[in-house]
Amino acid sequence: MNRYLIEKEKEAIERLKAFEPEKEPYYLCYSGGKDSDVIRILATLAGVKHEIHHNLTTVDAPETVAYIKTIKGVHINKARYPDGTPKTMWNLMPKKRMPPTRIARWCCSELKEQGGKGRLKITGVRWEESTNRRANADVIRVVGKPTATQKILENSGLSYTVTKSGGIVLNAQCGDNETVRDKKDFVHHCYIDRSVTINPIVEWSTRDVWEFLHHYGVRSNPLYQCGENRIGCIGCPLSGTKSMKSDFAKYPKYYESYIRSFKKMIDERKRLKLPTQWESGIDVMKWWLGENPDQLTLFDENELYEAMQEV
Ligand code: SF4
Incomplete structure (x- = not known):
């Protein structure tokens, strides 16, 4: 790996170690794509406790599901209605009364993002993926209870940004009068009743991702060899x-x-x-x-x- 990537790897590992929950493992959101393979390897290198979870959307490509099944220890989860019956794209469609669209991505919230409630999540979100990601993500992202969250941040003197989509993001750098301990305390205080994600590779480029995976000999999802740039539903x-x-x-x-x-x-x-x-x-x-x-x-x-x- 080139020396810049070695530095990025070290930094990502430090981030994972810095925010590791004390009692339960991290909830690692695993899509079967290249970015989630990177965080899977990084979590192992960091030696942090983690569980790997894939939430089925029922419109996952069969090749992706087959690849995910080859990953050791992965939990494959199905979303369910309160009465226990499985939620699917097909049975949700009449209930939602509209197809999912860019502005109403109800299938993401009903199927893909179910799970991990009350847990500290790790994702492979990267700025380079989209302008939306660049505007709404950083190393730490908190969604839910925005007023109370801002109050905690103000009281602890931590700098933060409120994004257009309503989340609150913090970077991992500590400015004057900020400490990693304060950020860790903030994260651990919030993740029980809000959605908190740690995005250790947020600034990595696509080239970094591939170089990292080749270095560690990861096969990655076969759909990439079929010419796909992104793995999705x-x-x-x-x-x-x-x-x-x-x-x-x-x-x-x-x-x-x-x-x-x-x-x-x-x-x-x-x-x-x-x-x-x-x-x-x-x-x-x-x-x-x-x-x-x-x-x-x-x-x-x-x-x-x-x-x-x-x-
Ligand atoms: S990735 Fe696309 S199809 Fe899949 S759950 Fe999200 S919006 Fe729906």
Whole structure:
């Protein structure tokens, strides 16, 4: 590894050691992608207690699920409704009454981000991934109870930033009158009843990630060898129309499942007498793939808000 990366590795390890929970292990969010492979290796190198968790979204690529199953000790979790039945993309669609979109990513909160409540999480989030990540992430990110959180920070004299998405972020550098101990105390105080993530590789470049993985001989998800740059869900609306279409060409059974669940969603909208311009699942798919941009204003704020409430 080049000397800059060796320094970054040391720094990431120090971050993981600095915030390690005293009683239970870290909750390591593992997607099966290259960034989460890096944090998995770093957690082992740091010698910190950690559990590796993958939360199934039910639209994970089969290759990704197969790769994750080869990782020693990984917990593969399924989201469930309060009565214990499994939550899926398909049975959530009529309940949400709209497809997931960039501004209403209800499937992330219902399926992917379930788990890890009351635990200190580690993620492989990096600034280079998107402008959104650059604006809303740092080494420490806290979501929930913003007023009380800011008060604790003010009282401890720790500097922080409030992001546009409403989270509070702190970097790992300690300014004048700040100590690592204060930051650790803050993190440990907050993670029980807020969502707190430690992002040890937030400033790493994609090149750093690959160099690190090659150095440690990690095979990584086979989809990278098939030309994928990012590993995500099949038909993820965050990946853009081109990628969605290519997913559906590659996984036609998932395309059919989306069409069927869109139809159930239309039926539910009609039953509730909500406005809909769609008659078939294919109509919805065309809209979803951006072939009819006029419909982008279809959902009002109330509907968007309701879709983001946990079922
Ligand atoms: S499809 Fe996209 S938005 Fe939905 S859970 Fe997967 S990553 Fe999140």
